[in-house]
Amino acid sequence: MTIFQFPQDFRWGTATASYQIEGAAQEGGRGVSIWDTFARTPGKVFNGDNGDVACDSYHRYEEDIELMKKLGINTYRFSIAWPRIIPDGDGEINREGLDFYHRFVDKLLEAGIEPFCTLYHWDLPQTLEDIGGWGNRRTVDAFVKYAEVIFKEFSGKINFWLTFNEPWCIAFLSNLLGIHAPGNKDLQTSINVAHGLLVAHGKAVQSFRRLGTTGQIGIAPNVCWAEPYSKSPEDQAACDRSIALNTDWFLDPIYKGSYPQFMVDWFAEAGATVPIQEGDMEIISQPIDLLGINYYTMGINRFNPEAGALQSEEVDMGLTKTDIGWPVESRGLYEFMHYLQKYGNVDVYITENGACINDDLENGKINDDRRIAYYEQHLAQIHRIINDGINLKGYMAWSLMDNFEWAEGYRMRFGLVHVDYRSLVRTPKESFYWYQNVIKNNWVETRI
Numbered sequence: 001m002t003i004f005q006f007p008q009d010f011r012w013g014t015a016t017a018s019y020q021i022e023g024a025a026q027e028g029g030r031g032v033s034i035w036d037t038f039a040r041t042p043g044k045v046f047n048g049d050n051g052d053v054a055c056d057s058y059h060r061y062e063e064d065i066e067l068m069k070k071l072g073i074n075t076y077r078f079s080i081a082w083p084r085i086i087p088d089g090d091g092e093i094n095r096e097g098l099d100f101y102h103r104f105v106d107k108l109l110e111a112g113i114e115p116f117c118t119l120y121h122w123d124l125p126q127t128l129e130d131i132g133g134w135g136n137r138r139t140v141d142a143f144v145k146y147a148e149v150i151f152k153e154f155s156g157k158i159n160f161w162l163t164f165n166e167p168w169c170i171a172f173l174s175n176l177l178g179i180h181a182p183g184n185k186d187l188q189t190s191i192n193v194a195h196g197l198l199v200a201h202g203k204a205v206q207s208f209r210r211l212g213t214t215g216q217i218g219i220a221p222n223v224c225w226a227e228p229y230s231k232s233p234e235d236q237a238a239c240d241r242s243i244a245l246n247t248d249w250f251l252d253p254i255y256k257g258s259y260p261q262f263m264v265d266w267f268a269e270a271g272a273t274v275p276i277q278e279g280d281m282e283i284i285s286q287p288i289d290l291l292g293i294n295y296y297t298m299g300i301n302r303f304n305p306e307a308g309a310l311q312s313e314e315v316d317m318g319l320t321k322t323d324i325g326w327p328v329e330s331r332g333l334y335e336f337m338h339y340l341q342k343y344g345n346v347d348v349y350i351t352e353n354g355a356c357i358n359d360d361l362e363n364g365k366i367n368d369d370r371r372i373a374y375y376e377q378h379l380a381q382i383h384r385i386i387n388d389g390i391n392l393k394g395y396m397a398w399s400l401m402d403n404f405e406w407a408e409g410y411r412m413r414f415g416l417v418h419v420d421y422r423s424l425v426r427t428p429k430e431s432f433y434w435y436q437n438v439i440k441n442n443w444v445e446t447r448i
């Protein structure tokens, strides 16, 4: 056994998102989001599940915070539902929505837990999608208005901010692959969405600075680490494209003020171009303070001209998989964090990492040993990363509790806490108690 000690000021947390846990979809003045619409579209979400009730955290947040206190976390990542704040996306402010998040944040602070706020975790007001979503500059301006409302309301209470969660999912999973809301399947649309959200990000950072909002702000790309199936240049290039679309496509504009040219050229071959307007890249490349990194798995990729827009195919190498089918391979996190150094040794928080393990209650307990093994391996990599001098400042497990896993509905469970979706009873899993011990000790004991 090996003991890995973490830095004294290392932040330990968990993460959730508004649409996935809140429920109360028609309460508190909330407007309709694209996920309400998508979930009601036959065939889009497993079993026709939706976020109408979810974990009912809108009503049960005090119980959730008691669980966080029991777990011992000092940081909690959550997202604010834009449709609760400006229900029609760009009109009147809904005071009831702001009051809900004030009650919630005040309770977190009372519990000694640092709020780590994501402004946009995929629940776009439907009215804005109706005018073209992120591809329409009116949506960009509406986001800035929404962000400014939140900055003014919560400056001083919230000190860790993320503009967007997983821009690759917002742009490409949702508008090229059509797997998430709104379900478009068009390359140009997805590139327009990616660019729109980047401009919105930059404008929001400008507002954050201009308003003198407290704390630090950043963005949370999701990671796709890939290694080539063979030494062929084609397979390496296929990996490069997969990695770049999740990371460089968003971080090059932010840190370098330009898109990765090899990817711009690749998409131009497919007839798609980036709708850059005068001044956009200067806006996008506003300096930020931190990055959130969401890591789940890595792939072994090879070139396949039939494999989608990137012609990059993941090969099943027979690794152990979680119940959502993702290979368990923590090595990719270590490799990726070194890849990320090309943007400088920026402050990074792991804002999502976790395993989908669908164990259920047995005699009142959930013996999710596979989830414990997943966390043990990934925290050991976190320790290696910190030991290499990389500024990794904190870790938030995805997720505090089982919740609405998007197109997979409620069948896929990522939580440290089990949720019975009929009774809404929360039951800490064995992984909850394992993570509680890691946090208490600030070290992890690992078999690797």
Ligand SMILES: CCOCCOc1ccc(-c2cn(C[C@@H]3NC[C@@H](O)[C@H]3O)nn2)cc1
Pocket: 017, 020, 165, 166, 169, 173, 177, 179, 222, 294, 296, 352, 398, 404, 405, 406
């Ligand atoms: C068959 C082709 O498939 C293409 C890839 O399809 C997916 C689907 C889903 C994901 C995905 C899901 N998550 C977890 C969430 N992160 C944010 C938080 O809300 C969690 O619920 N991260 N990535 C990636 C890729």
